[in-house]
Amino acid sequence: DAGITQSPRHKVTETGTPVTLRCHQTENHRYMYWYRQDPGHGLRLIHYSYGVKDTDKGEVSDGYSVSRSKTEDFLLTLESATSSQTSVYFCAIRRTSGNTDTQYFGPGTRLTVL
Amino acid sequence: TQLLEQSPQFLSIQEGENLTVYCNSSSVFSSLQWYRQEPGEGPVLLVTVVTGGEVKKLKRLTFQFGDARKDSSLHITAAQPGDTGLYLCAGKSNNNDMRFGAGTRLTVKP
Numbered sequence: 001d002a003g004i005t006q007s008p009r010h011k012v013t014e015t016g017t018p019v020t021l022r023c024h025q026t027e028n029h030r031y032m033y034w035y036r037q038d039p040g041h042g043l044r045l046i047h048y049s050y051g052v053k054d055t056d057k058g059e060v061s062d063g064y065s066v067s068r069s070k071t072e073d074f075l076l077t078l079e080s081a082t083s084s085q086t087s088v089y090f091c092a093i094r095r096t097s098g099n100t101d102t103q104y105f106g107p108g109t110r111l112t113v114l
Numbered sequence: 115t116q117l118l119e120q121s122p123q124f125l126s127i128q129e130g131e132n133l134t135v136y137c138n139s140s141s142v143f144s145s146l147q148w149y150r151q152e153p154g155e156g157p158v159l160l161v162t163v164v165t166g167g168e169v170k171k172l173k174r175l176t177f178q179f180g181d182a183r184k185d186s187s188l189h190i191t192a193a194q195p196g197d198t199g200l201y202l203c204a205g206k207s208n209n210n211d212m213r214f215g216a217g218t219r220l221t222v223k224p
Contacts, residue, residue, distance in 0.1 A: 040216055042120075042214040042217055043202070043204075090157075101206065105158075106156050
C-alpha cells in the first residue's frame with residue numbers, strides 16, 4: 001500500500017463540461033503520474049510530475065492539463081470533456097529502491113462522458 | 115501500434131492447468147515489470163527483471179527476461195481461481211520512459 005487515494009472514484013458528466021480528478025499521496029514521493037486505461041490499449045501516460053509545479057506531457061496529453069501545487073496532490077483537469085475521454089484514470093507514484101524504480105497505482109477513477 | 119505486444123489477449127483455463135503468457139517488443143528495455151490487476155483496482159507489481167536471461171520465481175509464478183532484454187514471459191504452474199486477473203507487462207527504456215502492454219486477461223475456472 002503506497003498511500004494513494006483518488007477522488008472521485010466514479011463520475012458521469014456531459015460533453016463540454018470541465019472535470020477535475022484528484023490524486024493524493026501520503027508518502028512524499030517526488031514523481032507522480034496520470035494514466036488512462038482503455039481496452040486494447042493498456043495504460044497510456046497522460047502527464048507526469050517530477051516535483052511541485054514541475055510537470056511534463058506524456059503520450060496522450062491532448063485535452064488534459066495538470067497541476068501540482070503541493071507534493072501530496074496531483075490534479076488532472078479535462079477543460080471541456082469529450083466522449084473520447086471516457087476511460088478509467090489511474091494515478092501512480094514512483095518509488096526508487098537501489099537502481100530500480102517501481103510505480104504504485106491508486107484505485108482508479110471511472111469517468112463516463114455522455 | 116503497441117510498443118509492447120502481449121499474447122494471448124484472453125486466456126481461459128481450468129484450475130490445475132499450466133499456462134504461459136508473453137510480452138514482446140522490438141525495443142530493448144533496461145528493466146521489465148509484470149503487474150496483476152483485478153477488476154475495480156489499480157495494477158499491483160508482481161516482479162521486476164533487469165538482467166537479460168534472468169529468471170525469477172514467485173511461488174507458482176516464473177518470470178523470464180529474454181537474453182536481449184526485448185521480451186519476457188510469465189509461466190503459472192497449477193493455476194488457481196485466485197490467479198484470475200489482467201496481467202500487464204511494462205518496459206522501462208534507458209530514457210526512463212515506461213510503456214505498458216495491453217495485457218492478458220486470464221480466467222481460471224474452478
